[in-house]
Amino acid sequence: MLSTTYIVATVFLFCVSLLPPAYLRYYPFRPIASKHQQRILLMGHLGIFFLEFIILSVLFGTRYMSFATGTFQTIYLFIYWPYVLLLMFTIRPFWFRHIFVLGLQSIYMLFVHTVTMEIFKLSWPELWYYEKWLPYFALYLFLFLIGMPFMLHIFGKLFTKEQLLQPKMAFWNYLGPVPLLLTYYHANMGYFNLDPQMMLLPSIHLYTLVSRGMLVLVGIFLILAVQSGFQQIKLIMWTKERTVKMQEQLEDINVYATALREEQQQLAILRHDSRHQLRLLAELVESGHYEDAEKHLLMMRKEVEKRECHK
Numbered sequence: 001m002l003s004t005t006y007i008v009a010t011v012f013l014f015c016v017s018l019l020p021p022a023y024l025r026y027y028p029f030r031p032i033a034s035k036h037q038q039r040i041l042l043m044g045h046l047g048i049f050f051l052e053f054i055i056l057s058v059l060f061g062t063r064y065m066s067f068a069t070g071t072f073q074t075i076y077l078f079i080y081w082p083y084v085l086l087l088m089f090t091i092r093p094f095w096f097r098h099i100f101v102l103g104l105q106s107i108y109m110l111f112v113h114t115v116t117m118e119i120f121k122l123s124w125p126e127l128w129y130y131e132k133w134l135p136y137f138a139l140y141l142f143l144f145l146i147g148m149p150f151m152l153h154i155f156g157k158l159f160t161k162e163q164l165l166q167p168k169m170a171f172w173n174y175l176g177p178v179p180l181l182l183t184y185y186h187a188n189m190g191y192f193n194l195d196p197q198m199m200l201l202p203s204i205h206l207y208t209l210v211s212r213g214m215l216v217l218v219g220i221f222l223i224l225a226v227q228s229g230f231q232q233i234k235l236i237m238w239t240k241e242r243t244v245k246m247q248e249q250l251e252d253i254n255v256y257a258t259a260l261r262e263e264q265q266q267l268a269i270l271r272h273d274s275r276h277q278l279r280l281l282a283e284l285v286e287s288g289h290y291e292d293a294e295k296h297l298l299m300m301r302k303e304v305e306k307r308e309c310h311k
Contacts, residue, residue, distance in 0.1 A: 006134060007060045007067075013137035014072060015053040015079075019045065020144055022083040024105050025098070027152055029091045031161035037090050044086045052079045067133060094164065096176030100226075101155065103179025107219040108151055109144070110183055114212040116140040154223060163230060171229065179219055186215050 022045055026033070033041070056075070059065040065075075088098045120127070120136045127135060277300055 004061055006132075008057050010067070010134045010137060011056045011060055012053060013134065013141060015049055015056065017137055017141050017144070018052075018080065018083060019049060020141070020148060021105055021109055022087070024108075024148065024151055024155065025084070025087055025101055026091075028097075028101050028155040028159035029087075029094065029164065031159075032164050033091055040090050041087065044090070045083060048082045048086065052082075072133065096172040097159070097164075099180055100172065100176040100178075101159075103177070103181070103183055104155075104219050104223065105151070106183040107179055107215055108147065110186060111212045111216050112140060112144050112147065114208055116143055118209065158223060158226060166233075169233075175222070175226070179222060182215060182218060186211065 026041060056065075056079075060067070065071060084098075084102060088095065091098075116136060116139050119139060124135055127133075
């Protein structure tokens with residue numbers, strides 16, 4: 001019979017193990033989260049944590065629920081979703097991006113769970129048979145936190161403020177659910193419902209580690225595909241901006257060339273008029289009409305001043 005202290009400590013670690021994944025889901029969206037949204041998430045997560053911890057402690061402490069195989073997996077499906085829905089409805093409307101991040105985080109959780117379970121079975125087989133889960137949750141939380149910096153780096157690179165503020169892209173509707181569907185398939189393969197003796201076979205250890213490792217590789221390829229897509233979109237946007245700028249520059253050059261042609265035409269007309277006026281002035285001087293020549297010079301001066309005023 002398990003003591004009440006042992007039960008409460010196990011339930012506490014179980015509830016605590018839900019908080020790092022919750023922060024991992026929030027991390028990609030932190031660049032666009034306002035102070036008000038951050039306060040809502042902080043208080044909401046703490047409220048959910050304490051409420052679930054009290055409820056589960058009472059249920060397990062009164063023996064209404066037992067530490068049987070699969071119990072925590074069953075209740076996990078119910079107590080996991082309040083954290084997910086709180087984030088999705090606080091920072092919206094990024095529904096399919098939330099689902100995509102949830103799927104990647106679930107792949108990571110499933111892999112850590114598998115590694116933890118294998119170590120737990122091999123290191124403490126007697127606890128495995130008597131279903132004493134406290135060392136499992138302590139080890140799971142330790143391994144999860146070890147890999148957190150790597151996952152935070154990936155999520156930080158995957159989503160930026162610039163990408164989140166861009167208009168919604170249609171491919172999220174199709175790509176978003178893929179990691180979560182893969183996780184659901186692997187998590188419901190019935191592996192942990194096998195006979196305890198069979199689960200200690202080396203072939204079962206190898207199979208589970210390889211299958212979950214392949215799932216992690218699929219998640220990595222999905223991340224690389226999304227990053228490549230973002231880079232392509234960024235390149236297309238940069239090319240479009242460069243094209244628009246080049247068009248504007250070509251329009252400016254065209255306007256300048258048109259103005260230059262007009263000036264050249266005006267200069268040609270001015271040169272033609274000047275030669276004509278000079279010939280007329282020379283004829284007046286040669287014929288001795290000095291007064292007419294002086295009047296003509298004054299008239300030319302006024303025309304020059306008039307053109308300068310128009311410019």
